[in-house]
């Protein structure tokens with residue numbers, strides 16, 4: 413069974429799962445019937461004749477918990493081979509938002525779950541392998557073998573969005589050090605998984621004003637930020653947070669993974685970079701930030717960070733918040 417040729421594998425049925433991820437939470441369900449009844453999963457199910465996986469993901473979410481997902485994107489593919497011969501292919505989607513409030517139905521009980529409290533013990537065993545990767549912005553392809561509810565094998569192929577970044581840094585001769593940790597979505601969570609203490613860690617905001625101008629703002633993680641004051645300092649007017657879709661389009665990262673290093677992805681130079689001047693004062697040698705995914709932290713020299721930013725064609729604004 414572990415000799416399966418996954419390249420020529422054809423499924424008995426095709427299905428879809430959809431994770432609405434909004435405001436640091438993900439919409440999960442306690443499944444009441446069907447395959448995996450009793451487990452926690454995302455809304456989803458098998459395709460109806462003529463349906464695409466994306467159509468099925470949206471329909472199942474509406475049927476199971478009564479909400480209509482928006483900004484739906486495909487994130488990965490799962491293949492399940494069961495030892496009784498059943499083969500299920502599953503396309504995994506995420507959505508940035510949904511219309512309506514989730515309601516309990518005959519099929520499922522909706523559960524908004526904090527991203528750092530996903531109950532993997534109550535889910536299918538494959539989920540803990542790929543879901544954290546999806547939430548940190550990586551595309552995945554997982555093939556697993558199940559004997560009933562027991563997972564007996566899993567192979568996982570993952571794309572690393574940070575690879576072009578590390579390649580760029582290497583080409584500049586910039587040495588960095590990176591440590592891995594569980595995905596973190598807030599400064600407090602990041603502090604719990606901290607391994608590097610030789611310099612400031614940063615927090616990053618992706619902001620826009622009413623005219624659509626955009627800023628990537630990087631400050632010391634402990635600096636309180638007042639958007640009204642920041643708007644005045646930057647001459648930007650009223651600032652608000654850029655949407656997840658805008659963040660992906662212009663900086664190529666997921667919410668929670670914003671970093672000064674994402675400026676590399678702003679190839680058209682439409683985002684203005686603003687940096688906390690205190691990060692570049694004498695005595696600060698290293699800065700710590702995510703390498704485009706929030707399951708790692710990279711240490712980079714502060715002078716190297718400025719050199720990196722310059723290499724992307726950006727001219728950052730240094731903001732002295734202490735005056």
Ligand SMILES: COc1nc(N)nc2c1ncn2[C@H]1C[C@H](O)[C@@H](COP(=O)(O)OP(=O)(O)OP(=O)(O)O)O1
Nearest residue numbers: 427428429445446447456457458492502536539558
């Ligand atoms: C085996 O491991 C699995 N892991 C995960 N994460 N998800 C799984 C696994 N096996 C099945 N699923 C998911 C994939 C599909 O979205 C659903 C299938 O559920 P169901 O059998 O209930 O499909 P429906 O079409 O909704 O069926 P009914 O309309 O008859 O309820 O499970």
